[in-house]
Amino acid sequence: MKPTDIKNLLEAVEKGELSATDALGRLKSLPFEDLGFAHVDHHRHLRCGFAEVIFCPGKTAQQICEIFERLLVSGTNVLATRAEPGVYKAILARFPRAQYNETARTITLVQEDPAKLIGQVVIVSAGTSDLPVAEEASETAQIMGSKVQTIYDVGVAGLHRLLGHSEQIQQANAVVVVAGMEGALPSVVGGLVAVPVIAVPTSIGYGASFGGVAPLLTMLNSCASGVTVVNIDNGFAGGYTAALINRLAVEGGPAK
Amino acid sequence: MKPTDIKNLLEAVEKGELSATDALGRLKSLPFEDLGFAHVDHHRHLRCGFAEVIFCPGKTAQQICEIFERLLVSGTNVLATRAEPGVYKAILARFPRAQYNETARTITLVQEDPAKLIGQVVIVSAGTSDLPVAEEASETAQIMGSKVQTIYDVGVAGLHRLLGHSEQIQQANAVVVVAGMEGALPSVVGGLVAVPVIAVPTSIGYGASFGGVAPLLTMLNSCASGVTVVNIDNGFAGGYTAALINRLAVEGGPAK
């Protein structure tokens, strides 16, 4: 249920096509659907600006398909993350328009064609091995309506590679920086820009990376201001927050 | 050195008042001052939109005073964080206009009077014990030019306290949520708004809070989208990032 649906509902009441009681009932019943194993939150688009996203691990292919369908029916774009190829196969069989990004492990189905993607989100990765996470961020930001540019494999051990792209980075409304190993890249990028940097640690590295704890701590302790951090390997959160900020920068927010 | 200074410099070159070589020299020499024990980064305002901030722990009162002076001379507002009362006393003796927020442990000296604070940043705290961190965020966001509203002691064990303020929260361009103990508040707030939530864990709590590790992990694992995290007790980082986003939402960013 998108804001425009709510508006239509209220106008129908205004025009006398719908009683206040019926409208209330519909609003009350709409927020979520109880599928037994899941409560699909149709209210989220209204509250938070984007529909519920399906996090696949721990759900059966059948459960994912059912939630996917409920979201489709509500009219929004659909995004499923951490989807194994087998899950995509099951989704594809029922929803032939669904797309799969193998590297990012995302399934997407675009229903509302964004006339044009807006603003600019830049996604930077420290190494080639960080691509799955960076691509998840990219897919997420795009389905939320952001233009995205990617700059990959520009880790701090060869600074000139990063500095060669600094102009490009400085044109973004928000920058997502994805890095494993020592995770120093967001601090350096944070020192180059005047917009928020969302740092995404990855689990790539030798033993004492501890599955991404090392870059996570690095990023939390960044000496550069304006750097905030999301969970290890959580490209989705990076792309989502960058898209929120990008939208605010282009369209403005509630407070002006 | 603020962007307008740079512009003046370049115009002087254009008008023939200054040779290109001299301009280059001045630019090259300006970015930082080497005090021996510190390199004051005057370039930061230019690159990142706000001058260098003084993090006091581990510095002597004399070192802090010297850096404070250098920043003052460059014309920007000055902010020092984690300042013990003794440090403030030393600063006050030399800079009588400096202000101290005892709860936040911040010293501020406003040189550029912002005609009017812009937008809206909301700072929410879970408990009364989290005030020092929340106040640090508030001082930071304000000195960077943001209007700030604070809502304190609205932890999730009494949801009605938070929900009673939901309208207020939904009018912000960015929300800073400060919480110790289990740190659940950002997830709940994140489910109520369509703008970024910057979560700041605090070290308040019983034993297994482990000095703030518990709320830190809670926030990193938030099931709400749009929540990013900064270091434990780092109210400065929360206020700084919120102010960046607030400015983007009011003034727009580089990419449009």
Added chain:
Amino acid sequence: MKPTDIKNLLEAVEKGELSATDALGRLKSLPFEDLGFAHVDHHRHLRCGFAEVIFCPGKTAQQICEIFERLLVSGTNVLATRAEPGVYKAILARFPRAQYNETARTITLVQEDPAKLIGQVVIVSAGTSDLPVAEEASETAQIMGSKVQTIYDVGVAGLHRLLGHSEQIQQANAVVVVAGMEGALPSVVGGLVAVPVIAVPTSIGYGASFGGVAPLLTMLNSCASGVTVVNIDNGFAGGYTAALINRLAVEGGPAK
């Protein structure tokens, strides 16, 4: 050996049908059976109100079958947890009345038909991915004689889903709350009820969940009173304790 068996034994002594010495001997010999690889604790029903439960990991199928049989012979209901399908197959071959809950990975065999399940235990889960743990709690509480209601996928990022069930939750004698990721749900539920909340962290989540450490710490640090915590993914412990409390609430305890 259930309390009624003990009572019968003592009455037989009272009636002179059994000598005190013989009774003592039987009592002494009954408490446990030494199978070499295991000491089956038949005394537990008497002491703790429910028979020993078989924790399957690390035991061979044959060992599990043998312990299963000994418990059956003693007349109690039997519960085996964390049972792989292969184990169930072996059990089923020998005990055709054994039931398997594939999601919960529990094997149950009900011998004492509870005339009617008593009271009310409510089991709440934050996400669909938490179902295996929630179902283990449900199976456990039921075989111990409790009526159970389940409310799944009502995480705090969409509070209205939970609040829509608050009346139902407030009718329970004990609530089990199962949550992974940031594990904030028990704090919110704890703020809504006047009965104990048993919080069960799960290992579902992105990297910095650290296999359930994040929700575990969240729950231990809950700002809501009346929340206690069990081990990660230990649905059994959640269901067991809830059933104990439920029985006390319906039947009263030793102290009145």
Added chain:
Amino acid sequence: MKPTDIKNLLEAVEKGELSATDALGRLKSLPFEDLGFAHVDHHRHLRCGFAEVIFCPGKTAQQICEIFERLLVSGTNVLATRAEPGVYKAILARFPRAQYNETARTITLVQEDPAKLIGQVVIVSAGTSDLPVAEEASETAQIMGSKVQTIYDVGVAGLHRLLGHSEQIQQANAVVVVAGMEGALPSVVGGLVAVPVIAVPTSIGYGASFGGVAPLLTMLNSCASGVTVVNIDNGFAGGYTAALINRLAVEGGPAK
């Protein structure tokens, strides 16, 4: 605001002494009071069965006094935990009936005289050094209306000390077990009783206790069923939950 107050309010409406609109207003305004630095949650007694409790660390003596007063005015018993002697001195100056338990560091002020304490909560400690935590549990359970018995210094290295009290322990409706060092006591007690055991780890011990992590993990991994755990040194949480269970056992719960 206690349940009976609500009932009186509703009866006043029923009798026509108060309009529905006015009643609603009063209910709406009552749940919390915003003191600026704190939102006092008067609703909690109604929802959870006991008024808000004041956790002192991080609050100034003046803030504590103000919250204390608000709670007193609402008519409930008041409990403040982790109160330093200086805080008690400030409280005592304004509320001469306030009591201080030096070992437990609790301040209590009983307004509603419980005709008679009900049921039985037993509090067991492993060592003499665990007394501050055990006493906090005891004070909490008593102010919530429970009869309390304490058995101190009965650690597992001298089992006969514990077994000598087993009859006493078996008469409780709920048992709180407080232990530092290796924290093995709750497992042994859990094997002796048919009621819930709330385990409270303490920070007492040699180096590798890690401030209570060792007993915390021990308790979470207890092989005895019916053992749940609260935060390190959190005697309050132990006493609170035990009192909840004790009340359910004596008075029954919502579901019967």
Added chain:
Amino acid sequence: MKPTDIKNLLEAVEKGELSATDALGRLKSLPFEDLGFAHVDHHRHLRCGFAEVIFCPGKTAQQICEIFERLLVSGTNVLATRAEPGVYKAILARFPRAQYNETARTITLVQEDPAKLIGQVVIVSAGTSDLPVAEEASETAQIMGSKVQTIYDVGVAGLHRLLGHSEQIQQANAVVVVAGMEGALPSVVGGLVAVPVIAVPTSIGYGASFGGVAPLLTMLNSCASGVTVVNIDNGFAGGYTAALINRLAVEGGPAK
């Protein structure tokens, strides 16, 4: 090279059958053999009372066979731990007298027939799932010449099972206690005996056992005196140390 070999060598010198220089050369060359990938330490039997033991993980079957052979040639009993079935197969093909204990994953080949095993080592396990570790301890203590008794599955949740064996335990010269989950058993056993207890934590348990960290910490923090600890799942170390103590108790040590 066993002590008797050294003695023979020295007597040959005494009798003039061997020059001092030659003896020295032989002694110097004997201590270790360099196989390129391994230095076999033939000196260890002489220094420490038992030959080198082969820890299999990370070694190829071929490497293990070669080290096995070198040790056999030196005349001692041979023990290989953590041996996969495939390794045993390779060993068996070359050394048909080698024995395999599938539960313990040990390969043994007894060359020196101990006229009679001496003293008494008791090995106690908390659960059936701890058997692989307990059996490794048992195999090790036996090949070092100790009589061994095993008492399995006597965890603290059913104390009577343990107490029923207390007499047997009190007759040991050293007790090895193997326990996973909360690891409380060594503390209880330590309170019953006047000889050293070697505690062996196992990695058996639910999530917050953290692969054996929970019982490890429990054991290190034991409130019972005389309890020392070895590495997680290291049954070998437990059996080895118990056998050393047992030998001291029967044969006496260097200092009398």
Added chain:
Amino acid sequence: MKPTDIKNLLEAVEKGELSATDALGRLKSLPFEDLGFAHVDHHRHLRCGFAEVIFCPGKTAQQICEIFERLLVSGTNVLATRAEPGVYKAILARFPRAQYNETARTITLVQEDPAKLIGQVVIVSAGTSDLPVAEEASETAQIMGSKVQTIYDVGVAGLHRLLGHSEQIQQANAVVVVAGMEGALPSVVGGLVAVPVIAVPTSIGYGASFGGVAPLLTMLNSCASGVTVVNIDNGFAGGYTAALINRLAVEGGPAK
């Protein structure tokens, strides 16, 4: 109550000087004394070979004095560990024969004069900074009747210092090795002797020692066989276990 007291009691029964019922009563009443805040375990000498030891932290000076007195009255030697100078002052005022070892922080009072200390325990320390822990071990082993030799500051970075004492070390029945920093010393000592090595990690070191975690892990992972470990800084446990082994080596154990 020491073993000989028990024997006297039983002989009194044998001789008809005491009825069986009276003897039973006395035995039953003796095991512990309940002081309210403590259960003094007089049974321990009987079960474990040495009386209860007073661990001072967390106990008031008055509580320590009272327990001290009860133990004195029972006739055994008394040992109090981790005693601050203030505690000793209080003890000395009431028991003038009490001795204080300032480095070890132990208070001792010898009542049973051991005709002659037996066997040999060697205590080795890696550095001078480890002395407090090493001295605690020494005091403990001596009050339990062992001869003790100490070798201090022989860390592995200067192996010749250790090897210069190897003969002395090889004459011990048990060796206690105390080390902070990297804690490598027990592995080297373990490779030199044929008796158990009890390793005691200390909290001495730079940052990544983590209060003794580094040497603790080093010791648990020792590649030398026969090394067991006790808690960080727990010299008492090291000395106690070494004394137990030393006694077994000189007097033999229960099983022969």
Added chain:
Amino acid sequence: MKPTDIKNLLEAVEKGELSATDALGRLKSLPFEDLGFAHVDHHRHLRCGFAEVIFCPGKTAQQICEIFERLLVSGTNVLATRAEPGVYKAILARFPRAQYNETARTITLVQEDPAKLIGQVVIVSAGTSDLPVAEEASETAQIMGSKVQTIYDVGVAGLHRLLGHSEQIQQANAVVVVAGMEGALPSVVGGLVAVPVIAVPTSIGYGASFGGVAPLLTMLNSCASGVTVVNIDNGFAGGYTAALINRLAVEGGPAK
């Protein structure tokens, strides 16, 4: 692009064969190549003395082949680490001169034949199971031009094995010490030599090695001076740094 290439370029300018502008362009364009998924850093040889090395995990075989080719074309020796056999197969198909060290999991292709390897690097391992890491160090040091000697399986539990090689070790310019389990070997080696010791912890060991954390901490806390540490299992870093030092010792550095 190696230093000699740069020199040739500059000489071409000097000789008038190339304009300054063209030279600049070539230098500017050379530093890195953007392959989309990777920025190959051809500048590194110039800056750091050795070309970029390919870390294989997380890269597809096709990506590795493409980077491999780009490096080959630039004329340097190529090293790929952590290469699975399948990756080698793909490389071999395109570059038949590539070599594979199965134990080290390295692929190497030598293009610049070093007339003669220089100096001396010694690589010592504590156990046979540490060979994969030690061999990775060896391959790395050799491809960087160092002579290498290896001494394997000389752990501290049998010191004579190490001391038998001390002369050999003392002839090195740099020593790499590889050790798992307790990781004590670098401290002992550090006490024997006057050159830097690079300590490489490995993940070999029982449970409480925690995947190499135990030896890592041991090495960081080494009481021997001159010991520095690299990441767990990172033989590459060990060999690389040793080769740098070795080159400095033979050829001297920038400062003389």
Added chain:
Amino acid sequence: MKPTDIKNLLEAVEKGELSATDALGRLKSLPFEDLGFAHVDHHRHLRCGFAEVIFCPGKTAQQICEIFERLLVSGTNVLATRAEPGVYKAILARFPRAQYNETARTITLVQEDPAKLIGQVVIVSAGTSDLPVAEEASETAQIMGSKVQTIYDVGVAGLHRLLGHSEQIQQANAVVVVAGMEGALPSVVGGLVAVPVIAVPTSIGYGASFGGVAPLLTMLNSCASGVTVVNIDNGFAGGYTAALINRLAVEGGPAK
């Protein structure tokens, strides 16, 4: 005992001024002096190229003075680290030529005047708060004979500050990089030089620095080759290793 002393000793034997037996005796007796509480290792200069260094924490002022004297007597330069002002006062009273660096907390006494300091060690710090550690490194490297240059407060958030010194850094034979917070600086420096970088993490930072764990992990995971790491706040180890490498680069090593 320095190498030249050894040489003199041997020449005396050669000339017949000293018998071989006497020389041997003197060599044997010299290596260490047993002060009871310490074994002073006079052999270290001979083996490792620099005399023993006094680590003050945990030693009494008197013990430090005594060790100081013994080292002085042996003729070497003396260095004591982590010395509190009180310790320096005690040293100064007895050795008036001793120097104190208040920031570094080092006491030094130079006996052998190095004709001229050699080579070049550069010490870089990320922040002003890291000075105590950087200065400890500087004092150490200088007393070992190295020329030292320091560059302070050039963290990665303002890269131009570092890059402005790159020429200076590239002239060093070894670089010590000291950094707290996120510790990213060594990776960036490592990408700029062709000599070893010794990274020293400091405990400066906000909460999730965990006393220096964050920069420690960052440095261990550095993506730049040639970076090795020492313990948290261990400036001594950094300066020591850099001086070793510097000497090798200037004077060459054993292998040529």
